[in-house]
Amino acid sequence: MKENVKIYDNILETIGNTPMVRLNKIAEDIPGTVLAKVEYFNPGHSVKDRMALKMIEDAEARGELKPGGTIIECTSGNTGMGLALAAVVKGYKLICTMSDKQSKEKMDILRAMGAEIYVCPTNVAPEHPESYYSVATRLASEIPNSFYPYQYDNLSNREAHYESTGPEIWDQTDGKITHFVVGVGTGGTISGVAKYLKEQNPNVKIWGVDSYGSVFKKYHETGEFDEKEIYSYITEGIGEDILPKNVDFDLIDHFEKVTDRDGALTTRELAKKEGLLLGWSAGSAFQAIRQMKHELDENSVVVVLFHDHGSRYVGKIFNDDWMEERGFLNHKNKMAKDLVDKHRHLPLLTVNSFEPLDHAIQLMRKHQVSQLPVKEGGQFVGSLNDTKVLQAILDNPENKDKPISAVMDAPFPIVQPTDEIRSVAAKLDKNTGAALVKFGEDEYHILSRHDLVAALS
Template sequence: MKDLPKVYDNILQTIGNTPMIQLNKIAEDIPGVVLAKTEYFNPGHSVKDRMALKMIEDAEKRGDIKPGGTIIECTSGNTGMGLALAAIVKGYKLICTLSDKQSKEKMDILRAMGAELYVCPTNVAPEHPESYYSVATRLAKEIPNSFYPYQYDNLSNREAHYESTGPEIWEQTDGKITHFVVGVGTGGTISGVAKYLKEKNPDVKIWGVDSYGSVFKKYHETGEFDESEIYSYITEGIGEDILPKNVDFSLIDKFEKVTDRDGALATRELARKEGLLLGWSAGSAFQAIRQLKHELDEDSVVVVLFHDHGSRYVGKIFNDDWMEERGFLNHKNKMAKDLVDKHRHLPLLTANANEPVENAIQLMRKHDVSQLPVVDGGKYVGSLDDSRLLQVILDNPAVSSRPAKEIMDAPFPVVSPTEEIRDVAKRLNKNTGAVLVKFGEDEHHILSRHDLVAALS
């Protein structure tokens, strides 16, 4: 159908040119502007489509793989998906070796795309015969007409990002980018993009995101490969217990480590606050920006690359039971709406700013509540708290006949239904005993200090 200019010949032609999206609510407290290079818009739903295709096409040019051959690769899942697309279009067989920490969704998707999988133990050294590196190496030796790309040391990996991802970021920011932030696994993305950006502007800062249990940060800072740094972690797609040749440490200005828990929670937050359903490493990358925000200013233009789509993590970080089992959630009700749902069918009790205080006191007694928002003309203009009312009336009993507006405190803070209750609780202090949860212009519900204490205990 080459006579139809808007029709692609095959799925591989849709790789690249992914959108840049500004982060808003989640980045309110971060100086400057934070932009997300959102790679799940690639057909295989990850940044790895770019380098997977590049590795195969370069291998074809060298004659490293012949028609009808077999591609063998060790992968955390996303490179496997990119290779699967290439294998389908080009007529190759695909075998993937994975560590057993990878999500079931990733494995199921690879099988759906025709890949044969070998699932290997995570907690073994790279040189162990059962590691996913070693199993891939063995299979490549045993299977005729096979090609083992080995994404860690295959420099076509970083070249793909030098040729495509870097130029796209530069063009999309009109050359105004000041910081590039990305999780580091094989190192191809950060090194390829960094090389391009620093050629354009040597002052662009490159920040790599690492996991606790990985060797990158200490090696970058000291030049020492410290095996005591290596231990098991469960964040997928970033960090390593080896030093891939694709990681060009000279191009990276800083590494920042992020915990499994913080990365997972930030990923969930990105979904709720920005509508971006992303993979685990995306949350880790954004969390790193939070941890380093003191190094930014109002002129900063930060681009964070989000590797993949959250559909591959539905059974893990987007599963409440899985998160609670690992101690990442320590309460059943995680968001403001979960607490409000219990009484959302009831109208919000309020005091009118011009009515006498004694009316508000009677309302509190009747419904056994300790706080009331004060309204005037349909707007929330203040608040009343029973403990403060008691003190005021003890000091001057005549106060009970005066309008509520004369003694009311500041209005309660307003939060969204999807705000985590830990964050909601941070809005309370000795002078603020409740918040209002806003579901719409005309629907608000109250959460008291008591509600939050009960939920968090």
């Protein structure tokens, strides 16, 4: 044994100081430098080891967790693993409540570490008595000498990343980092790292990765908690139907939503191109960079945090049968967002209903488009297409001086980014030549009949 090799007193002392790895093949078309903070090098194979230990040690210091006690936590699996390590070393019992969308591998690993597991339904409201939040709360009230960390609101969570992850990233990049990208679930990682990085350089951009079906992006942009944004999704570990106290929205510059399918496929791509066997949220995080690459330049130094190891997803995203069952490997199963991603960075061209028709003609000619949405008072009130415009001019050349409202058709239908393109196509008829894809409160992009024909042929 070499004399300079340190012997650790227990496995908890190996948490942190994870490597920074340059991404190469997969990042060839991304401007600047893309670096990955690979957190599966933690002993519990995820970033959550850091905050799990911090929550336990802070609770011990406050006297809330006593010898022989029971730790009870609601978890998607990774926090549970970090708590399991602490429980084994420190002599506590661990009970984890988990939603039924979590992988079997995560549950099996926790049981192997001595944890007791309660599996709860995913598709219930947070306040429902069977939700994994409510079950954990109930158990904590019933079991004596127990401690419920509740990672969502426990600020030791983000403090752990302020104390360790943030300084490590700053040091490993020699302070050259320009962008930090990470999936947001409890919010501890992004908020703790963001606080530290912005104290060193306020110009560092912080991008949070969200799921479709989660409330974060809209709340960040509008301040509105919109329950209509909430629907079921299957990406694990990111997105929420609640607003955890650990999420400091003031420190986050942008939220980018990524679909379940795109995150899964990118995770598989990272394994094949970079040799990184990662968890689902890691693929989502890199996919967000792809979607936002128009914001980067050759001087950008982007650090993306890869949360956990892919061994917990071998029965899901790394299983071809599972992927095919969900249409993720079927190249024909495209969604609306796939057809607008290449021009999503461009603003939507619109005209106002009171403008003369000639203005719309000039706009169509300049930008070589055949369809235009019509707005009035900030709302979509109609639509124009080149066939209708041509007929109006043939009927009477003076129509070009009339307001657009005199010749416009009904507004284009509005669809969601995750709508399958066949369902989008079904909304079009001979009088409707396009649809509008809604990405956010004020972000829309057009999907023409020509786009759909090309994708379906």
